[in-house]
Amino acid sequence: MKKITIKSPATIANLVCGFDVLGLALEAPYDLMTLELQDQPGLRIEHADGFGLPTIPEENVAGAALLAMLEQVSDAPGMKLTIDKRIMPGSGLGSSAASAAGAVFAANQLLGKNFSTNDLIRFAMYGEKVASGVKHADNITPCLLGGVSLIRSILPLDVVSLDAPAMFITVVHPQIEVRTSDARQILKKEVPLKLAIKQWGNIAALVAGLMQGDHELIGRSLEDVIIEPARSILIPGFDQVKKACMEAGALGGGISGSGPSIFMLSKSHQTALEVEQVMQEIYRNIGIDFRTYVTSLNKKGITITATLS
């Protein structure tokens, strides 16, 4: 194979009560990435979008992930990576994970699939480190595997794919900036044991609800008593959006990753569309630009759209 094009999906990390350990893949939005063998050695990065992201491999999320992988490959060939980013950077929808995971997935295909999924996750985390300073896998894993992923541990890496029923996801991305580092700094380093117990009761019930296909239990478990109260103040309109979406029939939802996007899960496509209306109306009234997405759970993760042999 000389050239491969893949689709790398957006993801929602944390899933409200699963801070740092849960993530879910979306059907849309997604990035398109093409990786191509080159005669000249080294790695070249080009962008087919207008975001102005770095092209120096070490400074680029996809590049850093690829370089971590290529260190493990003897006689690595030259490659050109073209990124058509459609997941807005800084949206809280796993834009950096899509780049990092997509790049190593594509390279693994191009180089003959020698690396395991866990290897790919480890390489891709080097990209996340470039993006946010922290190695985390709660976007990368669902991006690669699809569905809902649980990251029990990073060191040693221990990830679990969770069954989940069909669900529809509505996302609103208010066009404000919340830096991941700011979102991390706002969290207290100590939490009351009482709240921690409530949180682990909720995450346990969320996992049970997902695996039992019990939408109502999923909804009741989407409660975050630790992170959301701190972080939601960084997102104008958050409380209003959440309340109105629940009234419109959403099962539940919260901050996507470290924000500013807000997501809501719904049992039906119709409800997900009504939830979108509610979100649009609120941000129109507040006067903040926004984008919305109505999509469904992506069960496949990264997919190949074209290859050239």
Add this chain to the structure above:
Amino acid sequence: MKKITIKSPATIANLVCGFDVLGLALEAPYDLMTLELQDQPGLRIEHADGFGLPTIPEENVAGAALLAMLEQVSDAPGMKLTIDKRIMPGSGLGSSAASAAGAVFAANQLLGKNFSTNDLIRFAMYGEKVASGVKHADNITPCLLGGVSLIRSILPLDVVSLDAPAMFITVVHPQIEVRTSDARQILKKEVPLKLAIKQWGNIAALVAGLMQGDHELIGRSLEDVIIEPARSILIPGFDQVKKACMEAGALGGGISGSGPSIFMLSKSHQTALEVEQVMQEIYRNIGIDFRTYVTSLNKKGITITATLS
């Protein structure tokens, strides 16, 4: 029905990483309880064991639970409750829950099954309050329902039964006293967020492991970075027992409830028996009296052994 005899099983609360929210029912040991209609009004309690527990209903765990239930029944008949307790009080094996849950289960049968399982859990928690000062449901729920129970919330009550694979449980009860109130006081009121995240990753993975029937994942998830480090110092030999049992092939384990019993899960009966040998040897060497049990997961909860119409 005039008379009913039931078997009310021992339970293991917390399950290592599920402090206050998980519990599991054992096939053995169990209490036997007989509830009988009487011509004279009121509630009489008799003991067929030698533990010298209270007979005044308000002061008795089973009595307090029954009284909470009878408040909701118009024209409640007189009843006599005979308790043959075989789960040692203070063992950390849900002795009080077996009494409280057993009493209300039996009364519900005798009075015509008018109350839901959630009602019975609520009544039985009055018994737990007498025993430990705190209403908790992580022993009561698996005692009533069997298998593994998750208590997402007490107020409002929200319990979930979790599928689980066949497992064997070895328990050692060193004959020392650990009061539940002491075991609670030793816990810090604040916990580091980092450890809380680790804990909720583990409980999420434990739930997934149970539901997927993945014994190895169950084993890896039986890790408690918050409660066990504090409480295990109240149990002589704990670290040694845990280490030796893991070496003998146990999947994992820890403190049962608030102790002093220690439990270990194993995939096979043979391993569970070898784990028992290890436990016995250690407490013989330490010089503390003990009891051990090798049993399996109880999937039925409380069962009726005899009725008289």
